[in-house]
Every structure is written in C-alpha cells, then in structure tokens.
Amino acid sequence: DIQMTQSPHSLSASLGETVSIECLTSEGISNYLAWYQQKPGKSPQLLIYYVSRLQDGVPSRFSGSGSGTQYSLKISNMQPEDEGVYYCQQGYKYPLTFGSGTKLEIK
C-alpha cells in the first residue's frame, strides 16, 4: 500500500497569513494527488486534484504543488472559514490512501 505522510499534525495561523501543509508518499504517484478540507461534523470537500487543479467553487487562495513523492497545499491570506482538517489522498492505485490529516486553526 502507498503510505501518505502528512505534516504538520496541527498548526495555527493568523488571519491573512500564508500556511503550507506537506504530504510525502512512499512511492511515486504520477501526480494523482488530491486535497480535501473537512469541517467539524461535516463531510470532506474536494479542494484540489491532480496536484494543482482547483475544484470548481474553491477560492483561488488555495493552491497545490509538487511532484514525485513530495506534495504541498498552500493557503494564502488565511480566512476564518479555512479552519478545519486537511487531508491529502493518492489516486494512483488501489488501495486508495489518505494522509493522517492536518488540523488548521486560527491563532
């Protein structure tokens, strides 16, 4: 199985700040990497797919980058509604696997 190592486990940011979350994969995944946001008590929401493609309706302050086994999600100009848990997920092969999540809070 492809292991997804996500970091940091948690972080806090001030409004307007830029934050980054990393995801390392145990093997190459040919850029089949997606990011999700989950708010408390809600279902996850797809933010980015294929490393850097923004899902419809997702604000442009979210961006993704990376290749090979290293990927990252950047949130620019942190807003209150960006609080939540963020997960990376590989769609290269089954079994599909998720990172352990990064909890993002407002400082």
Next chain:
Amino acid sequence: EVQLVESGGGFVQPGRSLKLSCAASGFIHSNYVMAWVSQAPTKGLEWVASIGTGGGNSYYRDSVKGRFTISRDDAKNTLYLQMDSLRSEDTATYFCARHSDPSYYSAPFDYWGQGVMVTVSS
C-alpha cells in the same frame, strides 16, 4: 444539484450484519464509479471500497475483504454496502462518495454524503 444520502446505520453486536444504502440524485448514477469511505471517531479518513460502472470491478481495503460487499442498483440510483461479520474496529461514520471522473477508477471524490454512523459493540 448532486445529492448523496446515506441510511441504514445503527448499533449492532460484533459478528452481526448491517446494510448501508446511499440514494443518489442530481446526476446519472450509472455513469460514475462510486465508493464508501469511513472515519472512525476522532480519526482520519479511510477508503473502504469502490465499484465500477455497471457493477463491474469492485475494490476493497484489506481489512474488509471477504466481510463487506459493495453493490449498486442503477435503476434505483442507489449504492449499497453489505457489512457482515462486523467487528468493533468497524465502528465509524461511513460516507458514500462519487469518484469525479468516469474515465478512471481512482479519480478523487468530488461529492460526499453526510455520513451514517455504525457502532459495533456488545
């Protein structure tokens, strides 16, 4: 508007069975690969199973192989998860999700249901 609505969750004893349903609307159900994803209390997301269009090709995570069966009825726009020989570690919220791109089996999940809780305990 795409909607996925799960039902069938509840409290069940170890070793017993439960069948989850996911009613879909707002899109042509038969065109999409569908999946179940679980989330144990206070834990992260875990993919459970996916099923291809027309009911062909199903995939499962190792811990549920031989115990869970994913199926679909496109005439009813409904996805199912038959859960047998349940264990305490199966306790989780189960989400129904749609793979976004019909052209490949492992496309990301673009729509999710609200989730249904399954508790396995004696």
